[in-house]
Amino acid sequence: MNKCYKQANDAFFEDDYDEALKLYNEAIELDATNAEYFLKRSATYQKLKKNKESLDDAEKAFNLVEGKDEEKSVKAKALLRKGIALFELKNYQGAKDSFESSKELNPNEKLLATWLRKVETELKKSIGTQPAQTAPSGAANFLSQSRKETVDVYMADRSVSVTVKLPTGSDYSLELDPLAHEINPKESKYEVLSTKIEVKLKKASIGVKWGVLEGEETLVGSISGGDGKLTYPSSAKHAKNWDALEKEISKEQDKPEGEAALNALFQQLYKDADDDTRRAMLKSYTESSGTCLSTNWNEVSKGTVETKPPEGMVAKKKMFNT
Known part of the structure; x- marks a missing residue:
């Protein structure tokens, strides 16, 4: 060669x-x-x-x-x-x-x-x-129903494709092809959480250790380096820094969830929005007691935004932090 x-x-x-x-x-x-x-x-x-x-x-x-x-x-x-x-x-x-x-x-x-x-x-x-894309009208829809509908995950024996429709209308795409080893697509799964999309791949061969996620990997065992840390063999020139990867995963796990994550997302949306969008977000979220979030100022400016809590829940007054 x-x-x-x-x-x-x-x-x-x-x-x-x-x-x-x-x-x-x-x-x-x-x-x-x-x-x-x-x-x-x-x-x-x-x-x-x-x-x-x-x-x-x-x-x-x-x-x-x-x-x-x-x-x-x-x-x-x-x-x-x-x-x-x-x-x-x-x-x-x-x-x-x-x-x-x-x-x-x-x-x-x-x-x-x-x-x-x-x-x-x-x-x-x-x-x-x-169908036309519409702006998010409520906190629950924005982070649950809408996101689930706009996430598309396709898994094959040696590939994974993830496509997410962003609120801006554009697509985010992740293609992993070829994977280092075969997976079992039928037993693999994914879940749309409040702050991330979690993809779990089921190995086709149990016990095979993956040194890399993508590419052709011929060696499948694990060895211990001179410092006692676990390393994986690979044909690549540069070794993967698994300690750094572990820290990165820990950081992901430490990210806020639930209402804290929702508030953080609102603040990011507000920060990047234009003046009309900010006014619409503030007015709709405040007047509806946190049950509605609209970015359409032309619609929101016409009157008071009603409080519409999800079925079985009671609305409470809350402020939108910017």
Whole structure:
């Protein structure tokens, strides 16, 4: 294997995309006939948000194997990569065509289901069939019902996709592909909590220790470092700082929940809002005794906002802290 290519893969799996790009460039300079090199560089360009370059490399990879029946799997990957680049460039119809062509060559590619679902959603939006997004009208709806409806999690054997519809109307997307090892999608689950989305993955092979979450990991045991701390073997150049990860998880667990988290969220929304939105939030929340939160000043300014506590509960006066 081209040494630069192997080092580039290590850098990619360590999320060092600038280094990976440099090394993939060197690998291609040594051998510009290998379609896999262009596919990997295409993926790297996507991570760096250079979608035009990602598309160019996907097309180069496809052209290198065009007419070679034995390279059907590479063609399928090139078409998948091309579709992803077109999707990021907002050419949704072109992306759909590319995904479908990839599926014809490799119908078992599980990642295609995620991308086809995404592109269908965008195409529906473009013809006005998607329901309009409305501003949150109450604290309970904002943090429970609305959030649950706008969180989409898809799990396959070696991938996880999380999409969240933000209050601004834009999407937040997290793609983990490929995972270091296989999971059991049917027994994996997720839960939308007040301050986070918790995803629990069920290992397909019980007892296998994951040194990394993403990428190709060939070693699965655990060893102890010279300092007595637990470390995990990996083919990557840079070791993961598990102590730092543990601290980060502890910080997440220390975040406020319940009413404290709700008040913190209100303060953040208020801080980032314009003057009319702030007036609407203050007036609606105060006059309704905390049972309604509106960002629509044109509506709120027309009169007093009524108190509407959830069924079975009694409203109490409370102030909105800014």
